Amino acid sequence: MVEEQLIRRGIVDERVLEAMRRVPRHLFVPEDLRHLAYRDSPLPIGEGQTISQPYIVALMTQALELKGSEKVLEIGTGSGYQAAILSLLAREVYTVERILSLARRAERILARLGYTNVRVNVGNGSLGWPEHAPYEGIIVTAATEQVPPPLREQLADGGRLVAPVGGRWSQTLIRLRRRGDQCVREHLTAVVFVPLVGKYGWREAQ
Numbered sequence: 433m434v435e436e437q438l439i440r441r442g443i444v445d446e447r448v449l450e451a452m453r454r455v456p457r458h459l460f461v462p463e464d465l466r467h468l469a470y471r472d473s474p475l476p477i478g479e480g481q482t483i484s485q486p487y488i489v490a491l492m493t494q495a496l497e498l499k500g501s502e503k504v505l506e507i508g509t510g511s512g513y514q515a516a517i518l519s520l521l522a523r524e525v526y527t528v529e530r531i532l533s534l535a536r537r538a539e540r541i542l543a544r545l546g547y548t549n550v551r552v553n554v555g556n557g558s559l560g561w562p563e564h565a566p567y568e569g570i571i572v573t574a575a576t577e578q579v580p581p582p583l584r585e586q587l588a589d590g591g592r593l594v595a596p597v598g599g600r601w602s603q604t605l606i607r608l609r610r611r612g613d614q615c616v617r618e619h620l621t622a623v624v625f626v627p628l629v630g631k632y633g634w635r636e637a638q
């Protein structure tokens with residue numbers, strides 16, 4: 433997976449590559465799909481949600497430019513896999529999931545595997561997790577039409593926010609870099625994510 437899917441496509445951050453080597457992705461996917469865990473694709477994790485393709489996990493993580501001392505917020509815990517990767521690269525990881533059963537399952541597997549610097553919250557992640565702000569890194573792993581204003585507000589000065597922004601069926605992965613009250617925006621690549629649901633996201637039934 434690391435050689436063929438990540439290095440060959442240009443992932444160069446050694447810390448990210450090492451984290452992707454170390455986290456057992458197969459333990460974060462449903463048992464009947466474990467044989468597909470290291471494939472070059474997203475996979476269903478139940479409740480109509482997905483674990484992202486390994487390359488997209490690596491690309492988004494690399495874009496956060498983590499050095500190890502950061503506090504990071506993830507929106508969309510899903511399987512907990514991205515949170516496990518982040519836990520090896522940052523000091524503290526806060527992750528928010530709106531679906532209770534996914535959040536609880538992720539919490540269990542993260543605890544079982546010893547990723548003790550991750551905290552999971554059940555709720556509407558488009559509001560962020562203000563109690564622990566500011567964050568040097570924010571990663572949104574569900575599609576949104578615009579970056580929710582509370583997330584911009586919770587980004588530390590100099591911090592990076594990575595999110596799939598665009599329409600319901602296709603988005604652009606963007607990185608915002610906060611400089612004082614301004615944010616500098618970069619476009620990274622085209623992506624397709626499940627929607628961010630709730631306030632500042634899509635309505636549930638869409």
Ligand code: SAM
Nearest residue numbers: 483508510511513514529530556557573628629
């Ligand atoms: N990062 C996850 C992983 O490593 O498995 C994959 C995330 S999946 C592509 C998107 C997740 O975002 C889903 O689990 C979905 O329930 C969640 N989600 C959607 N809207 C949300 C919201 N407003 N707040 C929190 N989570 C949300």
